[in-house]
Amino acid sequence: MVVEGADAFGLMNAVGLLAFAAAGALKGADADLDLFGVAVLGTSTALGGGIVRDVLVGRVPLALRNTTDVSLVLVGVALAVALSTALGGRVRDHPALVVSDAVGLAAFAATGALVGVEVDISGFGVVVLAALTGVGGGSIADLLLGRVPVVLREDFYATPAVVGGAGVWVATELGVRAGSAGLGCAALVFALRLVALRRDWRLPTV
Amino acid sequence: MVVEGADAFGLMNAVGLLAFAAAGALKGADADLDLFGVAVLGTSTALGGGIVRDVLVGRVPLALRNTTDVSLVLVGVALAVALSTALGGRVRDHPALVVSDAVGLAAFAATGALVGVEVDISGFGVVVLAALTGVGGGSIADLLLGRVPVVLREDFYATPAVVGGAGVWVATELGVRAGSAGLGCAALVFALRLVALRRDWRLPTV
Amino acid sequence: MVVEGADAFGLMNAVGLLAFAAAGALKGADADLDLFGVAVLGTSTALGGGIVRDVLVGRVPLALRNTTDVSLVLVGVALAVALSTALGGRVRDHPALVVSDAVGLAAFAATGALVGVEVDISGFGVVVLAALTGVGGGSIADLLLGRVPVVLREDFYATPAVVGGAGVWVATELGVRAGSAGLGCAALVFALRLVALRRDWRLPTV
Numbered sequence: 001m002v003v004e005g006a007d008a009f010g011l012m013n014a015v016g017l018l019a020f021a022a023a024g025a026l027k028g029a030d031a032d033l034d035l036f037g038v039a040v041l042g043t044s045t046a047l048g049g050g051i052v053r054d055v056l057v058g059r060v061p062l063a064l065r066n067t068t069d070v071s072l073v074l075v076g077v078a079l080a081v082a083l084s085t086a087l088g089g090r091v092r093d094h095p096a097l098v099v100s101d102a103v104g105l106a107a108f109a110a111t112g113a114l115v116g117v118e119v120d121i122s123g124f125g126v127v128v129l130a131a132l133t134g135v136g137g138g139s140i141a142d143l144l145l146g147r148v149p150v151v152l153r154e155d156f157y158a159t160p161a162v163v164g165g166a167g168v169w170v171a172t173e174l175g176v177r178a179g180s181a182g183l184g185c186a187a188l189v190f191a192l193r194l195v196a197l198r199r200d201w202r203l204p205t206v
Numbered sequence: 207m208v209v210e211g212a213d214a215f216g217l218m219n220a221v222g223l224l225a226f227a228a229a230g231a232l233k234g235a236d237a238d239l240d241l242f243g244v245a246v247l248g249t250s251t252a253l254g255g256g257i258v259r260d261v262l263v264g265r266v267p268l269a270l271r272n273t274t275d276v277s278l279v280l281v282g283v284a285l286a287v288a289l290s291t292a293l294g295g296r297v298r299d300h301p302a303l304v305v306s307d308a309v310g311l312a313a314f315a316a317t318g319a320l321v322g323v324e325v326d327i328s329g330f331g332v333v334v335l336a337a338l339t340g341v342g343g344g345s346i347a348d349l350l351l352g353r354v355p356v357v358l359r360e361d362f363y364a365t366p367a368v369v370g371g372a373g374v375w376v377a378t379e380l381g382v383r384a385g386s387a388g389l390g391c392a393a394l395v396f397a398l399r400l401v402a403l404r405r406d407w408r409l410p411t412v
Numbered sequence: 413m414v415v416e417g418a419d420a421f422g423l424m425n426a427v428g429l430l431a432f433a434a435a436g437a438l439k440g441a442d443a444d445l446d447l448f449g450v451a452v453l454g455t456s457t458a459l460g461g462g463i464v465r466d467v468l469v470g471r472v473p474l475a476l477r478n479t480t481d482v483s484l485v486l487v488g489v490a491l492a493v494a495l496s497t498a499l500g501g502r503v504r505d506h507p508a509l510v511v512s513d514a515v516g517l518a519a520f521a522a523t524g525a526l527v528g529v530e531v532d533i534s535g536f537g538v539v540v541l542a543a544l545t546g547v548g549g550g551s552i553a554d555l556l557l558g559r560v561p562v563v564l565r566e567d568f569y570a571t572p573a574v575v576g577g578a579g580v581w582v583a584t585e586l587g588v589r590a591g592s593a594g595l596g597c598a599a600l601v602f603a604l605r606l607v608a609l610r611r612d613w614r615l616p617t618v
Contacts, residue, residue, distance in 0.1 A: 025618075028564070034615040036571055037564030051468070056257070058266055060470055064537030081618050125270030146560050148352050152234070152243030159242055203240040206231075206287050262463070264472055331476030354558050358440070358449030365448055409446040412437075412493050 009107060012186060014072055016104020020046040021076025023101055024141045026084055026092050031145050041141050042077035043070070049136030053112050053129050057119045098197065106190035109134035109161035110182040113168035117178055123169040130165025131158055134189070156196035156203060164189040215313060218392060220278055222310020226252040227282025229307055230347045232290055232298050237351050247347050248283035249276070255342030259318050259335050263325045304403065312396035315340035315367035316388040319374035323384055329375040336371025337364055340395070362402035362409060370395040421519060424598060426484055428516020432458035433488025435513055436553045438496055438504050443557050453553050454489035455482070461548030465524050465541050469531045510609065518602035521546035521573035522594040525580035529590055535581040542577025543570055546601070568613040572604035 024045025028038040047063040047070070054061040063069050084091045091097065112133025116126035135158045139149035151158040164185040171181040195201070230251025234244040253269040253276070260267040269275050290297045297303065318339025322332035341364045345355035357364040370391040377387040401407070436457025440450040459475040459482070466473040475481050496503045503509065524545025528538035547570045551561035563570040576597040583593040607613070 029618040031560070032617055033560075033564050034567075034617050036574070036615050038618050040564055055261060055467060056267060056270065058264060058470060060531060060533065061468060064468065064533045064540060067534045067536060070534070070536040084618070119266060121266065121270045122273045122276070124273060124276040128270060143349065143555065144561060144564060146352055146558055148237070148239075149350060152239050152246055152350060155240075158246075162242075203242050205238055205240050206235040206244050206290070261467060262473060262476065264470060325472060327472065327476045328479045328482070330479060330482040334476060349555065352558055354443070354445075355556060358445050358452055358556060360446055368448070409448050411444055411446050412441040412450050412496070 008183065009110070009186070012103050012107035013111065015100050016107045017046045017069055017072040018076040018079070019097060019100030019104045020108075020137055021073040022080035022083075022097060023092075024138070025077040025080040027141055027145070029081065029084060038081065039074075039077055041144065042080065043073050044144060045137040045141045046073045046076065047137060048140040049108055049133040049138075050111070052136045052140075053115055053133045056129065056132070057115060057121075099194070102190055102193040102197070105134050105157070105161060105193055106164070106186040106188075108137075109164045109189045110168070110186040112161075113165040113185055114178055114182045116165070117168060117172045117181075123166070123173075126169040127162055127165040130168065130185075131161045134158070134161035134164075156201040157193070159203065160189040160192035160196065163192060214389065215316070215392070218309050218313035219317065221306050222313045223252045223275055223278040224282040224285070225303060225306030225310045226314075226343055227279040228286035228303060229298075230344070231283040231286040233347055233351070235287065235290060244287065245280075245283055247350065248286065249279050250350060251343040251347045252279045252282065253343060254346040255314055255339040255344075256317070258342045258346075259321055259339045262335065262338070263321060263327075305400070308396055308399040308403070311340050311363070311367060311399055312370070312392040312394075314343075315370045315395045316374070316392040318367075319371040319391055320384055320388045322371070323374060323378045323387075329372070329379075332375040333368055333371040336374065336391075337367045340364070340367035340370075360408055360411075362407040363399070365409065366395040366398035366402065369398060420595065421522070421598070424515050424519035425523065427512050428519045429458045429481055429484040430488040430491070431509060431512030431516045432520075432549055433485040434492035434495075434509060435504075436550070437489040437492040439553055439557070441493065441496060450493065451486075451489055453556065454492065455485050456556060457549045457553045458485045458488065459549060460552040461520055461545040461550075462523070464548045464552075465527055465545045468541065468544070469527060469533075511606070514602055514605040514609070517546050517569070517573060517605055518576070518598040518600075520549075521576045521601045522580070522598040524573075525577040525597055526590055526594045528577070529580060529584045529593075535578070535585075538581040539574055539577040542580065542597075543573045546570070546573035546576075568608035568615060569605070571615065572601040572608065575604060576601040 021042040025038050025042035027045070028041030033041060051061040051063055080091065109130045113126050113130040115133075116129040135151045139151060142149040167188055168181045168185045171184065172178055227248040231244050231248035233251070234247030239247060256269055257267040286297065315336045319332050319336035322335040341357045345357060348355040373394055374387045374391045377390065378384055433454040437450050437454035439457070440453030445453060463473040463475055492503065521542045525538050525542035528541040547563045551563060554561040579600055580593045580597045583596065584590055
């Protein structure tokens with residue numbers, strides 16, 4: 001996929017892969033998985049959303065075709081294991097990881113939405129792909145640990161991806177070029193996520 | 207997919223989408239999910255089975271391509287939230303919801319079986335698609351909540367879909383037209399499900 | 413897929429389907445599922461890995477297209493139910509089942525790796541397909557029961573499949589024919605798994 005601002009995207013995507021892989025690996029280590037399990041959790045968190053997206057639109061997952069993504073993921077897993085051994089629990093809540101995670105959410109949601117506008121699907125489909133690409137990997141990791149995905153329960157985490165996906169769809173329907181819409185989406189998702197974190201936004205329960 | 211009796215099918219399908227979305231949303235609200243989670247549970251219950259079916263036969267899921275289905279789903283979720291706020295727990299077991307759910311099971315199982323006979327798969331494949339389309343969405347919702355899918359444990363719920371799927375396969379092998387086989391399947395599944403509810407049928411455990 | 417040593421493969425695959433189906437059915441019976449649930453657990457364990465593999469590479473799952481595999485699975489389920497009624501808990505740990513399971517792991521990992529080298533994916537992709545084909549079915553069964561997949565926690569079970577998948581990729585990159593690489597992979601996985609069982613190998617936790 002060649003889009004405007006591809007360099008910015010590539011960078012955000014790389015940061016996201018590292019952060020998601022690290023977050024997933026830490027989650028796996030907390031749950032007393034063995035090394036294979038920790039690697040699977042990190043890999044699933046970082047690559048799972050994109051794999052589900054690609055399967056839904058009928059593509060062989062990009063993550064299985066190139067080697068860049070998985071290399072970043074393995075670096076992220078290794079970093080998380082090494083830093084968590086050295087620093088203990090402080091890695092998980094470190095601002096650098098939290099901000100990197102928001103960067104990843106933004107990049108992944110934008111990529112998902114852009115894949116959606118490329119194929120022939122509805123606006124709802126675009127939103128689903130944005131959300132799944134952004135939060136699908138973390139949710140798969142939660143499910144592998146037998147937990148209700150955090151995004152379903154109490155976090156303002158999927159909502160930015162949903163808003164961003166809807167934004168991309170509206171913008172491209174209005175004639176905005178896909179690349180610009182994607183960059184705007186990423187900026188919006190990132191900003192919404194950081195504000196939500198700082199203000200502790202939550203969606204109401206029923 | 208153009209079939210005979212398409213109007214009857216369309217109506218049953220619409221009833222089923224509403225009922226499944228409402229049932230899933232109520233399940234999510236019971237589990238204290240936030241509004242996003244409730245919407246995801248309703249959407250997964252109503253659309254999940256068809257999405258899995260389409261992925262298995264290599265199609266971009268219909269639910270992501272048209273907007274009718276998801277609109278019905280959102281209406282179903284909103285109705286469930288509104289009625290459950292107004293009426294409390296009486297919504298879940300209301301006969302109208304139970305019968306609508308059986309209508310949905312019948313329509314979805316028939317649709318799954320018809321997709322199966324359209325593509326080049328075995329009789330077993332037809333049965334699997336009928337069952338997955340009928341009960342896959344509810345099972346995904348259960349899994350998202352960290353529960354063993356109800357259909358695996360003690361309910362005579364998947365069995366009508368399996369019987370209906372087998373019926374469609376046998377009928378079409380015998381030369382019955384797909385549309386007629388689908389309508390017959392839906393009627394059979396609906397009847398079996400209602401009788402099972404009234405008589406409290408269960409499969410034995412091993 | 414026509415490969416050298418297809419007969420040996422076919423035999424190993426059949427043994428594996430029987431063993432995986434039996435192991436899955438026993439797991440379902442232990443969890444007090446009804447007969448439908450037991451059949452679903454057996455079927456998922458035996459066919460789930462291959463189905464996930466086929467979906468990832470964009471094929472209609474082989475298990476839904478032929479009838480040989482599912483027939484073997486149903487035999488495996490029936491055998492497990494009958495033997496476990498007759499013999500009680502001794503079926504699960506019987507050496508014949510443990511060795512057959514290792515045969516299945518070997519055959520499935522090799523098949524997954526070979527599908528991977530047929531399509532245009534990375535070495536990582538080949539390893540993922542080998543591992544998913546080998547352990548995906550059992551993991552789906554665990555997830556259906558609300559459990560963390562055993563392979564993530566403490567078993568040297570997925571590791572042989574990963575090693576075997578990597579071996580196939582390296583060998584075919586070096587010019588070894590796919591059929592020979594697959595047979596070597598199966599032998600390697602089988603040997604690693606048996607040695608791991610005898611010596612109680614485990615991966616470290618972090």
